Amino acid sequence: MKFTTQPGTHPDAEILAAFSEQLVSETEREEILAHMATCDRCREVVFLAQIAMEAGEPAPVLPQAPERKRFGSRFANWRFAWIPVAAMAGVVGFAVVEHMRHAPAPEMRMAQNAAPAEMIQRQVDSKKVESPKPSSQRSREELKSKSIAPARRDRDAEEDQRSLDAKDAPAASQKKDEMATQADSLKAAVPPAATGGAARGTFEARAKSSSIGGPLAQNQMQVQNSAQMQQNYANEAKERSALSDSANKPTAPPAKPGAATGTVIVQAQGGIVPASPTPEANAAQTETATVLLSEKGLSKQKAAESALPSNLGVLSEAVVGTKTVAIDTAGSVFVSRDNGKGWEPVKTQWNGRAVLVKVKPLSGQVTGNVLSQQPAQFELLTDKLDTWISKDGRIWSLKPPITNK
Amino acid sequence: MDDGAPSQPIDESLKVDISATAVAMERALLDRLWVESGSASWGLEQSIFERVVLAAGLRQNFGLTPGVLAGSDEQAGFFERVKLADLVLASACAEGNERAWEHFMSAYGSQLTRAAIAISGSETVGRDLADAFYAELYGLNTREGKRKCPLESYRGRGSLLGWLRTTLSQRFVDHYRRTFREEALDERKHDSPVRADSPQLDGGNATMLRDAFQEALSGQPAEERFVLAAYYLDDRTLAEIGKLLHVHEATISRRVKKSTQAIRKQVLKLLETKGLSRSAAEEAMGTDPRDLELGMDLKKLLQYTGSESFHEQAGSGLAIKSGSVTGAMLADSSASRAGEANSER
Numbered sequence: 001m002k003f004t005t006q007p008g009t010h011p012d013a014e015i016l017a018a019f020s021e022q023l024v025s026e027t028e029r030e031e032i033l034a035h036m037a038t039c040d041r042c043r044e045v046v047f048l049a050q051i052a053m054e055a056g057e058p059a060p061v062l063p064q065a066p067e068r069k070r071f072g073s074r075f076a077n078w079r080f081a082w083i084p085v086a087a088m089a090g091v092v093g094f095a096v097v098e099h100m101r102h103a104p105a106p107e108m109r110m111a112q113n114a115a116p117a118e119m120i121q122r123q124v125d126s127k128k129v130e131s132p133k134p135s136s137q138r139s140r141e142e143l144k145s146k147s148i149a150p151a152r153r154d155r156d157a158e159e160d161q162r163s164l165d166a167k168d169a170p171a172a173s174q175k176k177d178e179m180a181t182q183a184d185s186l187k188a189a190v191p192p193a194a195t196g197g198a199a200r201g202t203f204e205a206r207a208k209s210s211s212i213g214g215p216l217a218q219n220q221m222q223v224q225n226s227a228q229m230q231q232n233y234a235n236e237a238k239e240r241s242a243l244s245d246s247a248n249k250p251t252a253p254p255a256k257p258g259a260a261t262g263t264v265i266v267q268a269q270g271g272i273v274p275a276s277p278t279p280e281a282n283a284a285q286t287e288t289a290t291v292l293l294s295e296k297g298l299s300k301q302k303a304a305e306s307a308l309p310s311n312l313g314v315l316s317e318a319v320v321g322t323k324t325v326a327i328d329t330a331g332s333v334f335v336s337r338d339n340g341k342g343w344e345p346v347k348t349q350w351n352g353r354a355v356l357v358k359v360k361p362l363s364g365q366v367t368g369n370v371l372s373q374q375p376a377q378f379e380l381l382t383d384k385l386d387t388w389i390s391k392d393g394r395i396w397s398l399k400p401p402i403t404n405k
Numbered sequence: 406m407d408d409g410a411p412s413q414p415i416d417e418s419l420k421v422d423i424s425a426t427a428v429a430m431e432r433a434l435l436d437r438l439w440v441e442s443g444s445a446s447w448g449l450e451q452s453i454f455e456r457v458v459l460a461a462g463l464r465q466n467f468g469l470t471p472g473v474l475a476g477s478d479e480q481a482g483f484f485e486r487v488k489l490a491d492l493v494l495a496s497a498c499a500e501g502n503e504r505a506w507e508h509f510m511s512a513y514g515s516q517l518t519r520a521a522i523a524i525s526g527s528e529t530v531g532r533d534l535a536d537a538f539y540a541e542l543y544g545l546n547t548r549e550g551k552r553k554c555p556l557e558s559y560r561g562r563g564s565l566l567g568w569l570r571t572t573l574s575q576r577f578v579d580h581y582r583r584t585f586r587e588e589a590l591d592e593r594k595h596d597s598p599v600r601a602d603s604p605q606l607d608g609g610n611a612t613m614l615r616d617a618f619q620e621a622l623s624g625q626p627a628e629e630r631f632v633l634a635a636y637y638l639d640d641r642t643l644a645e646i647g648k649l650l651h652v653h654e655a656t657i658s659r660r661v662k663k664s665t666q667a668i669r670k671q672v673l674k675l676l677e678t679k680g681l682s683r684s685a686a687e688e689a690m691g692t693d694p695r696d697l698e699l700g701m702d703l704k705k706l707l708q709y710t711g712s713e714s715f716h717e718q719a720g721s722g723l724a725i726k727s728g729s730v731t732g733a734m735l736a737d738s739s740a741s742r743a744g745e746a747n748s749e750r
Binding site: 012013014015016017018020021022023030031033034036037038040041043044045046047048049050051052053054055056 | 516519520521522523524558559560562563564567568570571572573574575577578582627628630631633634635638639641645648649651
């Protein structure tokens with residue numbers, strides 16, 4: 001193509017269109033540019049053709065470049081819209097953060113919800129025996145939940161305690177004696193003032209909330225209430241009885257922390273754990289409660305559980321030599337002379353119902369230079385707070401009250 | 406719309422008898438081109454297609470120099486380099502095939518109308534321009550008693566739509582130039598006052614300045630000269646120039662600034678070489694270009710193409726524009742487009 005060498009000629013439309021579409025060679029491009037640098041007609045033609053191309057739809061044979069341009073221009077029209085959108089997002093995010101920081105109610109609810117979850121987790125995880133943790137080693141979450149809303153938990157515990165006392169007073173009076181006797185061998189794993197009230201208040205809050213607690217939380221609350229009631233009855237019995245030195249002591253020697261005691265799971269059925277004082281609590285017998293028992297007492301109870309003629313559980317038991325005296329959960333007293341292999345019922349010789357039997361330790365009496373040692377005796381405690389003494393377990397005599405001289 | 410200006414040579418169509426098709430082109434190539442062109446989709450008969458393809462190939466001698474016999478490989482290579490479908494459609498329309506015209510109007514009719522409106526800037530003028538162009542394409546114009554169709558000159562190098570737009574632009578520009586002398590001149594352009602501080606050069610210094618400017622401008626690459634002309638003479642925006650050259654407008658801005666500074670520096674250097682002092686050269690650079698225009702043939706300096714038709718059409722009105730580019734390049738302190746180039750970046 002030598003159009004520039006031919007005077008009076010211009011690049012034809014074919015060449016100019018090919019130049020606009022970049023379909024010419026480099027040499028031809030230089031020739032066209034050199035011509036258009038001095039030819040305003042051809043410059044105007046190519047610029048008008050470019051305007052026509054931008055005004056019209058993209059040609060079927062040239063779909064790529066115009067579509068890319070339209071795609072880019074579409075986003076270019078929105079590029080400044082991102083600025084206010086980003087600013088609005090920042091403001092909304094800041095407002096949400098500030099609201100979360102200054103809103104106390106949701107935080108309180110979260111703290112309350114933490115304790116039941118921990119209790120449930122503890123029950124699930126405590127299938128194996130483990131030593132009780134001191135209060136200083138409790139989990140951080142428990143302490144945190146306590147420290148967040150102690151006032152509310154205490155208030156809930158008090159209200160819950162009052163309502164339960166008023167509601168269950170008749171039933172509680174009937175069973176308070178056996179509660180008191182069993183309170184010596186059953187210890188709650190956690191102090192009632194520290195965890196019982198707080199957890200019960202939490203359970204109550206969860207039970208009232210259908211979305212949080214539900215039936216499981218209600219059952220847990222009832223079990224917790226029964227445990228609290230049991231300890232209350234035991235404390236009342238201690239205060240009312242004058243046997244602060246013997247009756248309130250456990251049959252087994254005091255358990256040493258971490259040595260002779262352990263945490264076990266006892267199913268709340270049968271006679272080992274007292275029945276719940278409320279009908280509602282009976283429905284929760286399948287729930288578990290964590291108690292402390294001496295290994296010795298537990299083994300004895302298991303051994304003699306099915307040996308009594310009444311086929312009831314052993315409430316209390318004492319052994320002197322080969323003689324064994326046992327009280328079942330109904331208050332009946334049995335005696336065995338062959339280490340519990342055979343049992344004989346003991347005729348009731350006392351007023352009220354037997355609740356505790358124990359062994360009176362050996363006692364010596366000095367007469368001159370001779371020390372006469374008396375054999376061990378059985379002591380039986382009734383719900384009338386009378387103490388009866390027997391050497392063979394068959395014949396019982398009322399022990400005279402101790403008077404201060 | 407025949408302006409009579411020899412601005413676009415029209416190639417003579419070559420009529421080839423159908424019986425020569427089998428001889429000139431192999432059957433396998435014709436069959437392959439028939440499938441590739443997709444001409445059957447708009448109803449073209451294969452026999453007509455073969456004749457049209459052969460005529461289009463022979464018209465350009467299959468891309469070879471005249472007199473060289475093209476073999477089958479050259480023929481196949483030629484058709485691979487062209488827009489075969491557009492070439493077949495344009496050739497069929499040029500032959501007056503009705504099916505081809507129907508397809509042409511359905512594919513390009515509305516686009517040509519929109520293009521004409523965009524080119525003219527007026528819907529009325531644009532529709533008139535489009536109607537006149539349809540008539541010309543259809544072959545209503547005759548030359549020496551023969552029907553003359555501009556589509557015969559389409560060679561398939563670029564897209565048919567691009568060719569149509571460019572041809573339409575040519576028609577509009579030629580029509581505008583033909584009727585330019587009949588329109589009233591823009592008084593605002595011509596009556597702008599001459600700067601009072603513009604130095605008046607004598608004939609010798611003016612000639613020296615013209616020669617220095619021409620020499621400095623010719624030392625620039627062709628693309629830089631095109632950019633300067635489009636920017637300073639045609640008042641095209643950086644974006645328009647960038648789109649035409651397929652570069653970013655910021656690139657055009659940098660090139661304008663760089664070229665302007667280079668030309669100014671070169672002109673100062675040439676003026677000093679030819680005996681002017683530094684101060685006199687700088688004073689000459691501040692000369693109002695219209696003074697230069699009055700004192701010499703600056704139109705010829707800036708817009709010389711060697712084209713008689715262009716010289717004939719480039720009237721005195723364009724000389725105003727040619728003065729503006731000189732002032733922009735020469736004047737140092739004037740509010741020229743060079744400053745606009747920096748601000749548009």
